[in-house]
Amino acid sequence: MNCKVCLKEIEHAEFEGYHPKCLKRLFGSPRVVPFLDFDKNQFETQMIQKFSRRMSISGIQEKLSVRLEGKKIVPTDLGGTYILKPAPSKYPHICENEHVTMRIAALLGIETAECGLVSFNDGELAYITKRFDRDGETKIPQEDMAQILEKQQNQVGEQYKYEGSYEQVAKAILNATGKPGVVLRFYERLIFNYLIANGDYHLKNISLQHMEADGKYRQLTPLYNSVNTRIHILNESRDLALDDLFEDGTAFDFMEFALRIGAPKKAVEPIFKKIKTHKTDIENLINASYLTAEMKMKYLNELGGRYARLFERF
Ligand SMILES: Nc1ncnc2c1ncn2[C@@H]1O[C@H](COP(=O)(O)OP(=O)(O)O)[C@@H](O)[C@H]1O
Ligand SMILES: [Mg+2]
Ligand SMILES: [Zn+2]
Structure with missing residues (x-):
């Protein structure tokens, strides 16, 4: 059995799907019980109504703010330290x-939200992530790119989160942080999301955090909400959520984009090299995951396609 936090094998049967050290990393203690005492149906019919009203986290998927009460994971409307999705x-x-x-991102050295899988009491798995916008009781300032670019919610609902280009995002990041290094980290995440076939890397899935005394943001938040959307949406029309800069999706396209956002070639090349050398490790992670056999195959196919497009001319 593989660990539902790190996806590596567990040799000891008594650990029921988690390395103690992985539970400790995610929950602060190896004794926290990663099994919920309610089922998916109760989550949908009771918990969401009761606890979600005051939740500050929005998004498309229904989610619940939870916290630890002793060894238990419990829903809460205030003081949540984890998000259950x-x-x-x-x-x-x-x-x-x-x-x-998210494990693949971490493997590639991208700073990633702490996360794992926990079980409802009917056995279905749910994604859980530790909030990175809290430092104890204090809220860490955080804004997503829809806020930073002042895109407003309008009649077309959530469409505003697609209204912008990655070039605009890169420029806004430079402006808001004053740091070319942060732009480079964004660039790396953009290629990553392309590689793993995330067609939904939109303005609300890119955020900055930590306000410095001079009013500039310090850094990107850890990566969150990256998924391979192709597994679920069969005829997705675009490879990336914003604009169409990367028609062929080759390394050449991404190199040209690097030029436009002022990322130097010698800073960008190691990103490609890292991705290239980790292909087998990424495939191993997909095989070690809790996806169904069919979904693993789809994931591997999409990944293979992206590798080919990125690297075949290099
Ligand atoms: N680990 C986290 N800590 C703090 N905020 C988070 C975390 N994960 C997501 N968020 C915030 O919550 C919002 C919704 O979460 P997300 O995972 O993007 O869900 P959805 O699938 O509904 O888009 C994000 O846009 C982000 O602002
Ligand atoms: Mg999201
Ligand atoms: Zn583990």
Whole structure:
């Protein structure tokens, strides 16, 4: 059995799907019980109504703010330290997808939200992530790119989160942080999301955090909400959520984009090299994941396609 936090094998049967050290890393103690005492149906019919009203985290998927009460994970409307995201019925196993995708990001050295899988009491898995916008009781200032670019919610609902280009995002990041290094980290995440076939890397899935005394943001938040959308949406029309800069999706396209956002070639090349050398490790992670066999195959196919497009001319 593989660990539902790190996806590496567990040799000791008594650990029921988690390395103690992985539980400690995610929950602060190896004794926290990663099994919920309610089921998916109760989550949908009771918990969401009761606890979600005051939740400051929004998004598409229904989610619940939770905290630790002793060894137990319990829903809460105030003081949540984790976010619990079960799969919507439209997208079965998207939790397992998000989890393995975040592991892949971490493997590539991208700073990633702490996360894992926990079980409802009917056995279904849910994605859980530790909030990175809290430092004890204090809220860490954080804004997403829709806020920073002042895109407003309008009649077309959530469409505003697609209204912008990655070039605009890069420039806004430079402006808001004053740091070319942060732009480079964004660039790396953009290629990553392309590689793992995330067609939903939109303005609300890119955020900055930590305000410095001079009013500039310090850094990107850890990566969150990266999933392989192709597994769930068969005829997705675009490879990336914003603009169409990367028609062929080759390394050449991304190199040209690097030029436009002022990222130097010698800073960008190691990113490609890292991705290139980790292909087998990424495939191993997908095989070690909790996705169904069919979904693993789809994931591997999409990944293979992206590798080919990125690297075949290099
Ligand atoms: N680990 C986290 N800590 C703090 N904020 C988070 C975390 N994960 C997500 N968020 C915030 O919550 C919002 C919704 O979460 P997300 O995972 O993107 O869900 P959805 O699938 O509904 O888009 C994000 O846009 C982000 O602002
Ligand atoms: Mg999101
Ligand atoms: Zn582990």
